[in-house]
Amino acid sequence: xKILIAIKQAIALDxxxxxxxxxxxxxxxxxxxxxxxxDEYSLEExxxxxxxxxxxxxxxxxxxxxxDSADEALRKCLAKGADRAIRVWDESMEGSDPVxxxxxxxxxxxxxxxxxxxxxxQSSDHAHGATGIAVAGFLGWAHSAVVARLDYxxxxxxxxxxxxxxxxxxxxxxxxxxxxxTIQLGINKPRYASLRGMKLAAAKxxxxxxxxxxxxxxxxCGESGSLARVRRMYVPEKQRxxxxxxxxxxxxxxxxxxIREATGS
Amino acid sequence: xxLDGGMMDPHAFTRILFQDFxxxxxxxxxxxGFAAIGSFIYGVYREVRKYLRGVPxxxxxxxxxxxxxxxxxxxxxxxxxxxxxxxxxxxxAIFYGFGVLFMGTSIITLEYDITSKLFGIHYWYGDFYLxxxxxxxxxxxxxxxxxxxxxxxxxxxxxxxxDYARPDRAPDAPDYDRSNYxxxxxxxxxxxxxxxxxxxxxxGARMIWLADRPEVWDIRWWSxxxxxxxxxxxxxxxxxxxxxxxxxxxxxxxxxxxxTLISLIPYTKAKHIFTAIISLVVRDxxxxxxxxxxxxxxxxxxYRFLTDMSWKQLLHLDACTKCGRCHEACPAxxxxxxxxxxxxxxSLRELANSALQYSAVPEQSKLAMHGTGVGQVxxxxxxxxxxxxxxxxxxxxxxxxxxxxxxxxxxxxxxGDMDPLLQKTLQTIHKSGNSFGESRRKRGGWAKGLPFPVxxxxxxxxxxxxxxxxxxxxxxRNQKVSQAFARLMHAAGIDFGILYDGESNAGNDIRRVGxxxxxxxxxxxxxxxxxxxxxxxxxxxxxxxFNTIKNEYPDFGGQFEIExxxxxxxxxxxEGRLTVKKQLGHRVTxxxxxxxxxxxxxxxxxxxxxxxxxxxxxxxxxxxxNSFCCGAGGGRIWVPDPVGTEKPAQNRMRxxxxxxxxxxxxxxxxxxxxxxxxxxxxxGYEGKFVVRELLEMLxxxxxINLVEAEVTA
Numbered sequence: 001x002k003i004l005i006a007i008k009q010a011i012a013l014d015x016x017x018x019x020x021x022x023x024x025x026x027x028x029x030x031x032x033x034x035x036x037x038x039d040e041y042s043l044e045e046x047x048x049x050x051x052x053x054x055x056x057x058x059x060x061x062x063x064x065x066x067x068d069s070a071d072e073a074l075r076k077c078l079a080k081g082a083d084r085a086i087r088v089w090d091e092s093m094e095g096s097d098p099v100x101x102x103x104x105x106x107x108x109x110x111x112x113x114x115x116x117x118x119x120x121x122q123s124s125d126h127a128h129g130a131t132g133i134a135v136a137g138f139l140g141w142a143h144s145a146v147v148a149r150l151d152y153x154x155x156x157x158x159x160x161x162x163x164x165x166x167x168x169x170x171x172x173x174x175x176x177x178x179x180x181x182t183i184q185l186g187i188n189k190p191r192y193a194s195l196r197g198m199k200l201a202a203a204k205x206x207x208x209x210x211x212x213x214x215x216x217x218x219x220x221c222g223e224s225g226s227l228a229r230v231r232r233m234y235v236p237e238k239q240r241x242x243x244x245x246x247x248x249x250x251x252x253x254x255x256x257x258x259i260r261e262a263t264g265s
Numbered sequence: 266x267x268l269d270g271g272m273m274d275p276h277a278f279t280r281i282l283f284q285d286f287x288x289x290x291x292x293x294x295x296x297x298g299f300a301a302i303g304s305f306i307y308g309v310y311r312e313v314r315k316y317l318r319g320v321p322x323x324x325x326x327x328x329x330x331x332x333x334x335x336x337x338x339x340x341x342x343x344x345x346x347x348x349x350x351x352x353x354x355x356x357x358a359i360f361y362g363f364g365v366l367f368m369g370t371s372i373i374t375l376e377y378d379i380t381s382k383l384f385g386i387h388y389w390y391g392d393f394y395l396x397x398x399x400x401x402x403x404x405x406x407x408x409x410x411x412x413x414x415x416x417x418x419x420x421x422x423x424x425x426x427x428d429y430a431r432p433d434r435a436p437d438a439p440d441y442d443r444s445n446y447x448x449x450x451x452x453x454x455x456x457x458x459x460x461x462x463x464x465x466x467x468x469g470a471r472m473i474w475l476a477d478r479p480e481v482w483d484i485r486w487w488s489x490x491x492x493x494x495x496x497x498x499x500x501x502x503x504x505x506x507x508x509x510x511x512x513x514x515x516x517x518x519x520x521x522x523x524x525t526l527i528s529l530i531p532y533t534k535a536k537h538i539f540t541a542i543i544s545l546v547v548r549d550x551x552x553x554x555x556x557x558x559x560x561x562x563x564x565x566x567x568y569r570f571l572t573d574m575s576w577k578q579l580l581h582l583d584a585c586t587k588c589g590r591c592h593e594a595c596p597a598x599x600x601x602x603x604x605x606x607x608x609x610x611x612s613l614r615e616l617a618n619s620a621l622q623y624s625a626v627p628e629q630s631k632l633a634m635h636g637t638g639v640g641q642v643x644x645x646x647x648x649x650x651x652x653x654x655x656x657x658x659x660x661x662x663x664x665x666x667x668x669x670x671x672x673x674x675x676x677x678x679x680x681g682d683m684d685p686l687l688q689k690t691l692q693t694i695h696k697s698g699n700s701f702g703e704s705r706r707k708r709g710g711w712a713k714g715l716p717f718p719v720x721x722x723x724x725x726x727x728x729x730x731x732x733x734x735x736x737x738x739x740x741x742r743n744q745k746v747s748q749a750f751a752r753l754m755h756a757a758g759i760d761f762g763i764l765y766d767g768e769s770n771a772g773n774d775i776r777r778v779g780x781x782x783x784x785x786x787x788x789x790x791x792x793x794x795x796x797x798x799x800x801x802x803x804x805x806x807x808x809x810x811f812n813t814i815k816n817e818y819p820d821f822g823g824q825f826e827i828e829x830x831x832x833x834x835x836x837x838x839x840e841g842r843l844t845v846k847k848q849l850g851h852r853v854t855x856x857x858x859x860x861x862x863x864x865x866x867x868x869x870x871x872x873x874x875x876x877x878x879x880x881x882x883x884x885x886x887x888x889x890x891n892s893f894c895c896g897a898g899g900g901r902i903w904v905p906d907p908v909g910t911e912k913p914a915q916n917r918m919r920x921x922x923x924x925x926x927x928x929x930x931x932x933x934x935x936x937x938x939x940x941x942x943x944x945x946x947x948x949g950y951e952g953k954f955v956v957r958e959l960l961e962m963l964x965x966x967x968x969i970n971l972v973e974a975e976v977t978a
Contacts, residue, residue, distance in 0.1 A: 012696075015704045032696060192681035192688045195695065195782025196559075196566055 001154040002059045003046040004114035006105050006132065007077060007085075009070035010036035010125045023232045035073040038120025040190040042183035046118060047081050047191070049152055056154040059083045061112060065093065065104045071206055078204045079197035080190075086112075086207045092218050093211060097226035098126075102134030104221070107214040109139055116159065117180040121146050129182075136180035143180040144173055148187055275391030277480040280471075282377055285509075294520065301524035308531025309539075315579060315621045322575035324557070325547045335546030344545070344661040348590060348891065353661075355414040359457070362408025366464075369401045370523075398488040402465075406490060409461040416454055426589025433603045433612075433646045440615065440639045446587060449534055456526055463519040469494025470515060474508035537586050541662040544584035547577055548663035553654040554864045555816040556671055556776055559785075566781055567675025570632035571617055578669055579621070582614035584662045591656035591666065596894040596913040597649040600906075604649035606656035606666040609642055613669070616640030634673060644682050647673050651901045651913070652777040653859040653894035674779030683778075690903040691780050694787070698769035700903065701739040708733075709765035711744035715751055720762030726799035727762035729754070732791075732814060732827070734807035735770045736935035742942065743935040749964045750806055750830060756969045757842045761804070767794040771810035773860070776817070778900035785821070788813070792823035803827040806960065808860035808867075808934045809898075815865065829861055831870035831933055834963060838877055846968040848879025851928045854921055855882060855959075856941070857892035858934035871933050871959055878966035880931075883924050893917050895940040902936055914944035922950050933959045 010033070017030035043062065050058040062077040063086040064070050074085040088104050096104070109117055117139075119132030129145075136143030148170070149162035159179055163171050175181075211221050223229055244251040283291045338344050342360065346353030373389060380386040389397070419427060429443035468491030475481040476495075485492040503511065530536055559566050568574060591606040592598055598605045619640060620631045637643045647670055656666045677683060678691075693702040712719040722730050731754075737747045754761050772787035791814075795803070803825045805811050811829045818825065837843045853875060861867040868889045875882050887893045896906065896913030906912045918941065921930050930945070932938050941956045 014706065016706070034696060189685075192678070192683065192691070194679050194681075194780060195786055197679065197782070199782055200564060 001056055002061060002112065002114040003049065003116045003118060004109055004112050005039070005042050005046055005060065005062050005077075005082070006117070006119040006135070007039050007043075007062045007064040007070075007073055008036040008120070008123050008131075009033050009064065009066055009073035010123050012125070019233060019235075023234070024230045025233055033069065033072065035076050036120055036123045036125075038122060038124070038183060038185060039073075039077075041185055041187050042118035042120055043077050043080060043082065044188045044190040045150055045183055046116075048188060049150075049154060050081070053154045058154050061086065061114070063088070063105060063108050063112075065089065065096065065101045068208075072198075074206050075198050075201045075204075076193050078201035078206075079193040084207065085204070086209060088209045088211065088214060090210045090221075092221045095223040095226065095229070096221060097228040098128045098130035099134050099227045100221060100225040102131050103138055103225060104211065104214065104216060105131070105135045106138030107216055108209075109135065111214055113178075115154075115177050116152065117141070117178065119180070119182050121182045121184050132180060132182035139178075139180065141178050141180050142175040143182075144175060145182045146184045147181045148184045150181070150183075150187065273480060276387075277390075278484060279390035279394050282373070297521070297524055301528035304528035305530055308528075308536075311622055312531050312536065312540075312583070315617060316576040318572055318621050318626060319574045319576035319579040320572070322547075322577040323560075324549055325575075325577055327547075331548075332546055335542070335548065338545050338663075339542055344663070347661070348593075348659060349588070351414065352418060352588070355411040355418075358407040358411030359415070360411075362404045362406070362411060362461075363457070365400060365404035366408060366461075369397065369404070372397070395484060395487045398484075398491075402488045402490045405461050405464055409458060412454055412458045412461065416458070419450065419454070424589070426593045427587075429587070431608050432598050432601070432605050433608050433643065438637075440612070446534075450587075453534055456522055460519060460522050460526065463515050463522070465490045465494050466498075467512060467515045467519055469496075469498050470503070470508045470512040473499055473503055474505050474512055476505065534586065536583055537662065540580055540584040541586065544577075544581055544663045547580075549665060549668075551816055552657050552665040553652060553667035554812055555820065557668060558820045559781055567677075567679060567779065568634055568669070568672040569676045570629055571613070571620060571634060572626065572632055573634075573672070574613075574669070578665070579617055581664045581669075582610055582617055585610045585614065585660075585664050586662060587611065588661060590659040590661065591664075594655035594659050594891065596651055596653055596655065596896060596916075599893075600896075600911045600913050600916055602649040602910075603643070604646045606650075609646065609666060609670065610664055612640050612642055635676065642673060644677055647677060648683065648904070650674075650899055651894050651896055652899035654863050655859075655891070655894065658863050658890055671777060671779055675781055676779075678779045678781075684904045687778065687900060687904050690900075691775070691778070691783060694770050694775060695783055698766075698787075698790075699735045699739060700770060701735065703739050705766040708738050708768060709763055711738060711747050712751065712763065714744075714748055715755075717755055719751060720760075721765050722762030722798040722800055723764055723767050723794070725762065728760040728801050729762075730795065730798060730800035730803045731761050731763050732771065732795075732803055732805040732807075732810050733763055733768060734805060734810040734935065736939065737806050738768075740935065740939060743938055743958075746806065746935065746938065746958045746960050749958075749960045752969050753834065753843070753960065753964055753967065756967070757837045759837075762798075762800070764794050764798065767798075769794075771807070771813050773809040773813035773817075774898065774900045774902070776813065777898065788818055788821045788823070792818055792821055795823065795825060801826075804830060804833045806830045806933075806935065808858040808864070809936065812860040812864050829865075829867055829870070829933075830960065831861070831867060831874060834960075835870045835873050835877075838874075843967050845877050845879075845966050847966050849962060849966050851880045851962075852924075852926050853880045853882055853929040853931050854885050854924055854927055855888070855931045856885075856895070856917070856921075856933075856937060857889055858932070858937055859892065859894050859898055861933065862892050863890055871931070874959060874963060875931065878962060880929070880962070883927065885920050885924065887920065893920065895934075895937050895944075897936040897940050902940070912944060912947075914940040915948045917941070918944045918948040918950055922948075922953065927954045929962070930954055930956045931959050931962065932956060 012032040012034060013026060014030040014032055018027045020027050046060045050060055060082045061084045062074055062082045064074060065088050067089050070087060074087060078085055086108060088108060117135060119135065122129035133143060133145055144161060144163055146164045147161050148164045151160040158174055158176050160174050161181065163173060164184055165171055219225060244254045342353055342357040345356050376387060376389045429446060431441055434441045468488050472481060472485050472491060472495035485495065526535065530538065585607065587607060589607060595604065595606050613634065616634065620627055634642060635644065650670045652667050652671065654667055690700055694700050697703060698705050699708065720727050733747060737743045769787050769790050771791060772784040775787060776784035803814065805827065808829060811827060814825055814827045838845065855871055855875060857868060872882060893916065894913055895917065921927060930941060932941055938956065938958050945951050945956050
């Protein structure tokens, strides 16, 4: 029994950051990297399945598609008890969008053949919310997004779950395995990874693979394998707000003046 | 009288042992005696075996200086008279009384059973015998007098710390009840008192029995108490015939009790005779100031099982005499927290006695220290500790509670068993290097509000490196104090600088939380930042940073000469580099920060400074070594106290408020400023007196007027 978990080293920004010279990202000096918050929950969910069913061996494998700067995020997972960590990367993968990332993740999933594939609902930096579900698309597996509760016994042929819907609704689903699930915050209480645990995890190996090792061609990766490309990144102009005073007629008049000014008519 | 020039042979003046005993009684006595010694030896073996089931303790040093300080402490009873002088003096009376009587008995045994039988040497007669008798009488009075005071104390004075009430257990918990301890306390006292008094009765009875012999009766006043009993017994109508019977009865009761006591020493609280002495001899000079480093290559950290403790700590558990000084001093216990340092020690003792005292070490589950079962310590109890060291500091037998608590917390941290807010803070510190979650770049931001630049010690050499610390760097109120200190150093012409974003949280409190990995990370990062700077000495306004840099960084290769600002500024004034221009004339009280006072004995400099600036210092009852923690230590500043209970800082405000006419409550620690300014508001004393940082008062008294000083960050 195996659970594969997609991991992302997400980026928080230091205050007073600067945009990169090419205008398509933030200058790396201002990055404060950390394990994506959602991934803490999906890893914890996998660890709970592993620990609750001590009689069935469960292997928890973490995978990330990122350069070696993401090793720290994988180590945190290893410190929390993941059995293995895989990182896939080479320069050709630079500029990958969620779909290109998902293609690589799906290729790893084919190789690893897990019973369950977990991803976070979204990442705390780019917030596409696309990667997990795109993996399901590539694999053609059953899938469910925004999972808020999970019942699974290792070795079972199906998984029962509750997912969150808009408007405070919940939905209960039964999915056949293997399945791809994106995990929502709050499904559990992620454990603390002590610094010592992380240091010890530094001794555990991280399997590093190149796209070729998982059967990807160069044009499957990076910008050529992506559907989207970042054109520019910028701080939106500050919007103005004002309260219009006076009676309705005066307010309407003031509003019309603003519209005229903005449209230049 | 003296025997010099007397008519009689001095050899006549002695006591004939077993006088008129039938030989079977003598044999029986020896049989019982050997049985008692056998029981004693087996008991000692069992205890030593228990202690040796702990791991070796690299910090125990058996050298002359350590042994000497231990013996001096025992001989003077210095640690026992503190904060409980009468009990200490009574114990001293018992200690010396018992000690002299024991030596006396040994001297007799040595002659009777060894020197006389093997070598024909006799010495217990004549003048020596007379002085011996007198010494034994004085010792007996001392012993019985001390014991009677202890009985009065337990029976009538009844100090609350001796009621053994447990704050860490519900009254229906199976190990809540401490009445067994109470029974043992009383039995111990009664056995000793009866041994002492029966000795005197025996002496009196012998005098009546042998009153017709001058070698007995004529020297009766050499045992004055015995003689007093002789007259008393006679007045009650005892004649020589009755005295023979009484003597035989008392002889056997006295002997039986004494031998019972010896046989029971290793099995009862009497074992503290040995454990407390060893504990004092192997005491660590920096028990809480310098927490244990994890040995290279050790994977598991912290204490989970009794056998993770060192032999010395297992011995500490048995050294505790339940005197309650730590229970009384503990800020967590005082404010209703689920922790009494004494009960941590007693719980673990009970656990050790049930798990480690048998021929085989049981399975690990029986050795688990964490939990809510009998003899276990709960995580609530461990997290209630503020590592203020009040318990360790006052313990008369050198029990070191704090390292045990922190080691147990290390295991909790590994398990993630902690307050979610604390967990978040630790993650924040790991990510940003400070507990405020602020950008590293803003660490030196407070210096921008000064009319002169503060040197970047990473870029240019300075004389004094100022290690600022988290609170002094980021907390807006404390930033003002930092600016005041900068102006003060500037005015004194000190060449100083800071590390700006090269500095991280010093790690003192992270280490006391038990997040050792994060501490190592912070310490190593600060040490490397400091080592790459060029400076002569370090100063800080933060006692927490001061403690860890001074006492703990050396273990990680960082040797720095560091001073707290109080002694640093005092020297500047003494050297004339700063002049006090204005006498403030306030009526003040001073709060000793744990990490400056108790941890590092910095009691004098702040008081001298207050005197120099013309303040009238009125001490609180709990001051200096007994200073009452503000509640922020051990990482507790990051964990909110439970709603509805009194916080330690509030308790302290009430104490200060009882000083008539108090104007200023003076602090000298950034965390104290935060804690007490808050407590002043919540206790409603705002307007009655103010909380001020000593630095701000110094600035006022030194009249450091920099025009631009009004500029704030």
